[in-house]
Amino acid sequence: MVAAEDNVSDFQPYVIRILNGPLMGCEYPLQAGKILFIVGKHSAVAEEDFFPVLPGDTIYIPLEQDGVNFEITTDNHDPGDGQIALHELRDSGGHTRYVECNTPVRVGGLGIAVRARDEAWSTAVLSYPETGGGKQGKKRRGYLVPGLCLLALAVAIPGAVRLWNTPQHRTAELNALLGDEQHRFKILPGRNHLYYIFARNEQDRLWARQAAVREGYGDSAQVIDADEENKRITTWFDSHYPTLAYYRLHLDNPETPQLWVSRQRTDLNASLRKHLTESLMALLPYARAVDIVPVSDETALSQAEEGLKHRNIPFYRNSKGDDLTFMISGELNDTEIFRAREFIKQYNQKWGERYIQFGIELKNDRNKDRSFRYGKYMYVKTAPDVWNFINPQ
CATH class of the missing domain: 3.30.70.1770 (Alpha-Beta Plaits)
Structure with a gap:
């Protein structure tokens, strides 16, 4: 008999974002298959006999009221079709509906959104209103979110223990670390067991790096930006491909970087292109694919x-x-x-x-401090005793 977890692929086609509550802003990559979400008060969840044995792919989300457990199934739907199956588990019975990707959705009192992994969050998701709490609640959440993100993945849930060191957990931790500034960054797991925080510019990179070191993530997370990565790539190219006529490595989507090469000055056959792509994949452990794009x-x-x-x-x-x-x-x-x-x-x-x-x-203006104007007449003093009068027409 095949174990249940063997039916779950490592492919992670979707990302879920929590839109309200203590974990507001936390994100979890979703593996293909069925994911169970337990939603409720953490005090109740902590009770030893609260849950029976749960499946391995279980995520706990703390919510003080109106918590409704639900399942998301991703194995039967391609990210490109724009919908995903959501099954609510209420006391009155189960109910399945298909929800639009990248759109805020309510499940009981919880707000969530799901997008395809390669997409950016929509404006509707990023501007989703926070309910209640005001500034004081927002300030308190800044202190509570890191601990609650840990609680969401491990407290008193046997099935969630397996998620403790998974990309879902680490990504949630790092998102919590960035707090209200997380929209300025993108977090990706690397094939080298490190996590990469992509910043938009040097200022953001330095801020996030300081935050990561302060919270003890200095060794497990690297903070980078496009300019720093291009400097690193340039040094590597100078040593390994000194004659390659390329323009720049574009990291607008760091999961699928694009290397722009000259169409006129570069001759890449299939073998050289494959070797270059494999080398770049090894050099960029956060990338799922690297595109080599000829440009004119x-x-x-x-x-x-x-x-x-x-x-x-x-x-x-x-x-x-x-x-x-x-x-x-x-x-x-x-x-x-x-x-x-x-x-x-x-x-x-x-x-x-x-x-x-x-x-x-x-070039300096040779007439600077030498030209003068009175009314419609002007002159240039070219020497101590020489004036050139100009009558502009």
Whole structure:
């Protein structure tokens, strides 16, 4: 006879998010199969004889009132169909309904939402209103959530003990650690038994890293952002693929990163592409797949030119081998310099700095502090005893 847990795949096609109560904001990846959710007061759950023997895939969610146990079944539905089966376990009997993914759903007094793993949360889910408590309740939740996330997975439930060191538990712990700021991050388990917290920028990365170290997760969780990862990848490429003409590794979705390579300057046959993909998968343990995307050098070139022209920034091109530099040159004021630097930053975030580079070459105004105007007349003092009068028409 096959054990019940053998019927459950390690594939985790969905993620559930708790929208209210003590665990508001906690998320759990859902394995394919049937997951049981026990919802109720933690004081009652802690009683030794409260539950019979429960299945292995059981998650406890504390809720002070209107708790309704339920099951979510994910093995018969593809994430792409937009619906999922939810079976409520009430005293009056069971009831099955199909709920829309990425949409807030009420099960008794509990608010939840389920999405496909590759999707981002919808605005309706992220803006789901918190009921009651006010600022004081929100402040108290900041202190209670870490402990309650642990309680949700382990207290007094035999079936939940197996979840203690699973991705569901660790992800919930890290989400609780980030508190009200968790929407700024994405947490992924790595194949190397580490967890990766993706930040949007350096400031967020430093904040999350400090929080992780302070709470004792310095060794088990790594906090990274796209720029830091690209620096690491660049160093690795310089050693292992020094001739590869690539632009940038895009981590908009870190589960499926995209490596942009030059269509004109890169010749990857099937064997080389496979070897490169396998190498990147080993280098990026949080990725489920890596896409190698050929892009046109002409597109990169035209976007640089059009971006500078659109902002009325003077420039000229300087080519040297496979490198191309756009030199921004002229008598620029502070506003124009700021506008140029902002464009360069945006361009490099998309295309990187390996093929097209930018330089700023400022020229001084030779007439600064030498030109004067009175009424409609003006003159330039070119020497101590020389004045050039100009009558602008």
